[in-house]
Amino acid sequence: MTSEMHPQRWGDPAAAVALPDTARGLVELAFGGIRDASAVAAPADELPSLDDALLDGLRAVVGAEHVLTDTATRALRTRGKSTPDLLRARAGDLTDAPDVVVRPADAAEVEALVAFAVEHHLALVPFGGGTSVTGGLVARREGFAGVVSLDLVRLDRLVAVDPVSMTATLEPGLRGPAAEALLAEHGLTLGHYPQSFEHASIGGFAATRSSGQASAGYGRFDALVVGLTVVTPSGVLTLGSAPADAAGPDLRQLVLGSEGTLGVITSVTVRVRRLPAVKVYDGWRWPSFAAGSDAMRTLAQAGLLPTVIRLSDETETAINLADPDSIGAGGDAGCLMVVGHEGEPSAVAARRAAVAVVLTGLGGTDLGEEPGRAWEHGRFHAPYLRDSLLDVGVLVETLETATFWSQRQGLYDAVRAALVGSLGEGALVLCHVSHVYETGCSLYFTVAARQAEDPLAQWAAAKAAASDAIIAAGATITHHHAVGTDHKPWFAREIGPVGVQVLRAVKDSLDPTGVLNPGVLIP
Ligand SMILES: Cc1cc2nc3c(=O)[nH]c(=O)nc-3n(C[C@H](O)[C@H](O)[C@H](O)COP(=O)(O)OP(=O)(O)OC[C@H]3O[C@@H](n4cnc5c(N)ncnc54)[C@H](O)[C@@H]3O)c2cc1C
Numbered sequence: 003m004t005s006e007m008h009p010q011r012w013g014d015p016a017a018a019v020a021l022p023d024t025a026r027g028l029v030e031l032a033f034g035g036i037r038d039a040s041a042v043a044a045p046a047d048e049l050p051s052l053d054d055a056l057l058d059g060l061r062a063v064v065g066a067e068h069v070l071t072d073t074a075t076r077a078l079r080t081r082g083k084s085t086p087d088l089l090r091a092r093a094g095d096l097t098d099a100p101d102v103v104v105r106p107a108d109a110a111e112v113e114a115l116v117a118f119a120v121e122h123h124l125a126l127v128p129f130g131g132g133t134s135v136t137g138g139l140v141a142r143r144e145g146f147a148g149v150v151s152l153d154l155v156r157l158d159r160l161v162a163v164d165p166v167s168m169t170a171t172l173e174p175g176l177r178g179p180a181a182e183a184l185l186a187e188h189g190l191t192l193g194h195y196p197q198s199f200e201h202a203s204i205g206g207f208a209a210t211r212s213s214g215q216a217s218a219g220y221g222r223f224d225a226l227v228v229g230l231t232v233v234t235p236s237g238v239l240t241l242g243s244a245p246a247d248a249a250g251p252d253l254r255q256l257v258l259g260s261e262g263t264l265g266v267i268t269s270v271t272v273r274v275r276r277l278p279a280v281k282v283y284d285g286w287r288w289p290s291f292a293a294g295s296d297a298m299r300t301l302a303q304a305g306l307l308p309t310v311i312r313l314s315d316e317t318e319t320a321i322n323l324a325d326p327d328s329i330g331a332g333g334d335a336g337c338l339m340v341v342g343h344e345g346e347p348s349a350v351a352a353r354r355a356a357v358a359v360v361l362t363g364l365g366g367t368d369l370g371e372e373p374g375r376a377w378e379h380g381r382f383h384a385p386y387l388r389d390s391l392l393d394v395g396v397l398v399e400t401l402e403t404a405t406f407w408s409q410r411q412g413l414y415d416a417v418r419a420a421l422v423g424s425l426g427e428g429a430l431v432l433c434h435v436s437h438v439y440e441t442g443c444s445l446y447f448t449v450a451a452r453q454a455e456d457p458l459a460q461w462a463a464a465k466a467a468a469s470d471a472i473i474a475a476g477a478t479i480t481h482h483h484a485v486g487t488d489h490k491p492w493f494a495r496e497i498g499p500v501g502v503q504v505l506r507a508v509k510d511s512l513d514p515t516g517v518l519n520p521g522v523l524i525p
Contacts, residue, residue: 007132007201009077010042010091012385014200019383021390028321029394032430033452040393043094049073052101052148056122060104060150063114068105068156075103079127079151082134083198083385084488085399086458088392098140100127100151107156109268112233115152116266119517120235125149126517128262130206131177133198135400136486138210138261142521152266154205160184161269167245169228171271174205190274193220193309193344196482200382205267210484211259213444215381217437218302219309219344220275222482224258229271232257234264234512242271256508261484262519264512278344282354283310285373286339286366291315292411294337295435295443297364299407301357302440308357310342311438312377315414318432318448339366340377397453399461403472404481406442413475414445420471424464425451437481444481485523494525 008015021029029036051057051071060069070076073096080099081087090098106112119126125146127139143149154175161171163185170190172181178199185191195214196202202212207223208230214220229242241254257264288294294313301307319338341357343350358368388398405413414433421431429451437444447468454460469492472479479485479492494502502525509516509524 006078007083009074010088011389012083012088017386019386019390021387021394024322025387025391026394029391029396032450033396033428037395038393039395039453042092045073045077045094045096049076049096049099050101052124052150056124056148057102059118059122060102060115063118064104064106064111068107070103070105071101073099076100076151079103079129079132079139079153081137082132082139082486084135084137085388085392085397086461087135087137088389089458092392100141101148103129103151103153105153105156109157109231109233112152112154112157112266112268113238115150116233116235116518119150120515123147123515124517125520126266127151127519128205128209128266129153130174130203130209131198131201133202133206134210134484134486136480136483137488138484138486138519138522140487140521141519146517146520154203154266157205157268163188163190163274165190168274169271170274171229171269172204173269174203174208174267176204178202185274186277189277191277192226192272193275194223194226195381197382197385204270208258208267208270209261211482212484213437213482215312215436216310216342216344218307218311219342221273222437224255226272227254227258227270228273229269230254230257230267231269232265232267234266235514235517236512239265259484261486261523263509263523264518266518278309278346278350280347280350281342281344281378282350282371283340283342283374283378284354284358284371285369285377286341286361287369288313288337288339288366291337291414291433293365294339295407295410297339297361297366298435298438298443300364301360302438304360306353306357306360307438308341308353309344310340312434312436313337313339315433317430318434321430321432338369338373340374342374342378391450392453395453397451397457397461398449399465400446400448401465401468402444402446402481402483403477403479404437404442404444405475405477409475409477410443410445413472413477416471416475417445417447417468420467421447421449421464424467425449425460428452487522490523490525493523 076099125141127141129151157173157175159173163170193216196212211224213222232239343354391398418431432448434446435443473492473495479489485493505524
């Protein structure tokens with residue numbers, strides 16, 4: 003099993019970072035000074051609990067030692083890790099805490115727990131790594147006998163490897179590093195590296211349709227999934243019997259992104275690749291974000307995408323966000339692109355050279371491996387920095403969307419304007435592209451502003467303004483963070499009334515009493 007995250011901060015408590023001097027300087031300059039906002043309120047000692055008969059029923063399924071009611075364990079299963087989640091945790095607010103945390107050992111125990119939840123009308127919240135940033139773990143309590151967090155941490159096995167077909171079957175509770183370590187024993191990799199990699203789980207990746215930093219080379223997580231087993235209140239769904247088929251609509255796509263509302267994913271079969279012998283990440287400079295984006299589009303449409311491709315806009319480049327260890331150190335003018343190649347040495351060399359020819363021809367400047375190495379070194383550090391910035395009175399949060407190439411500039415301008423309009427001219431709005439397709443790309447915004455008296459209301463207003471701008475621009479409310487509870491109103495506008503009707507019908511069919519993650523995803 004993996005170590006627990008910090009209850010009020012991101013990640014491993016031992017890996018917390020102090021704010022670098024460069025970043026302190028930036029805070030002084032941009033937000034008028036450092037102030038101490040690091041106080042953490044103690045949570046209430048007594049939280050409501052399930053009655054003893056229900057607890058005994060759960061103990062009969064998973065064993066007494068896997069039915070946990072202590073405040074510390076429940077606090078760690080309360081909400082996820084968005085900035086509002088962290089602010090509420092720092093304020094000692096455990097109003098969304100589950101009544102109990104249960105840890106089944108296997109799929110059979112999951113089936114028994116789902117049946118128990120239906121029988122006793124308990125809300126059941128599947129819990130993977132707890133890294134949701136969209137309120138995906140905040141189940142509606144009203145109308146239920148209680149809220150049970152279904153922690154999948156003990157389902158942590160590599161079930162099977164098929165080295166001929168290049169697939170592997172994994173259990174959902176495996177965190178990113180553990181899954182990669184098990185696959186590495188067979189010389190294989192999944193290649194899925196979201197920024198939350200160190201703590202997020204295989205089941206969570208599938209349930210949220212996650213996308214990793216190497217999505218250009220390995221694909222989004224939903225593109226890696228070839229099969230799934232899902233326990234629903236109506237029975238077990240086993241999906242994926244061939245690499246491709248025409249056997250009606252692809253039901254796997256109903257489960258991918260279903261965020262625990264249709265069933266509990268108990269195994270995931272994924273396409274795997276050979277561990278790359280070589281990994282090389284180069285830096286390229288572009289005169290503008292538009293020029294760099296056009297270069298990304300050219301590579302994608304020429305079938306020349308590298309494994310990793312990421313482009314920071316002018317502000318993100320100037321702040322140096324691609325290298326969190328020296329954030330605020332100030333890059334040169336223009337926009338930084340990181341271009342990474344992974345694979346066999348000869349294939350990497352050939353692709354690297356071909357990409358370099360195209361990028362040079364389009365006006366890019368080759369900066370060599372130094373910026374790429376800095377990005378690689380700091381690729382999982384930025385979330386730790388968010389806590390250090392919250393500590394000194396800076397509000398930091400991110401949001402993401404995606405659109406077609408022809409709409410990219412309009413979407414970028416609209417979201418920036420909405421964020422600055424809400425947070426004021428003093429706010430810093432940074433953006434990068436890190437997921438690229440032949441037809442379009444994602445835009446990932448990072449926002450920093452001086453914390454207002456009520457930072458939760460401050461961010462809610464800014465996020466609503468940005469979300470309205472995203473939907474008005476015809477883009478998606480989420481490229482990879484999923485819907486949860488936070489995005490629901492805009493998700494409903496995105497898919498329209500017939501889309502909502504379809505989702506509700508599926509929910510009613512698979513989970514007729516609505517016990518699975520009530521209030522999440524389904525409008
Ligand atoms: C700092 C940070 C960086 C991030 N970076 C990225 C990124 O680069 N790319 C990206 O895609 N996302 C990113 N995220 C978002 C988040 O990590 C992803 O959504 C991730 O896939 C969630 O996985 P998890 O195991 O933590 O799921 P959880 O947070 O535990 O759960 C998420 C949702 O899935 C449901 N769920 C979990 N497991 C199962 C299961 N076995 N069966 C059914 N439902 C289940 C839950 O009920 C919940 O609704 C980031 C989040 C943070 C905090």
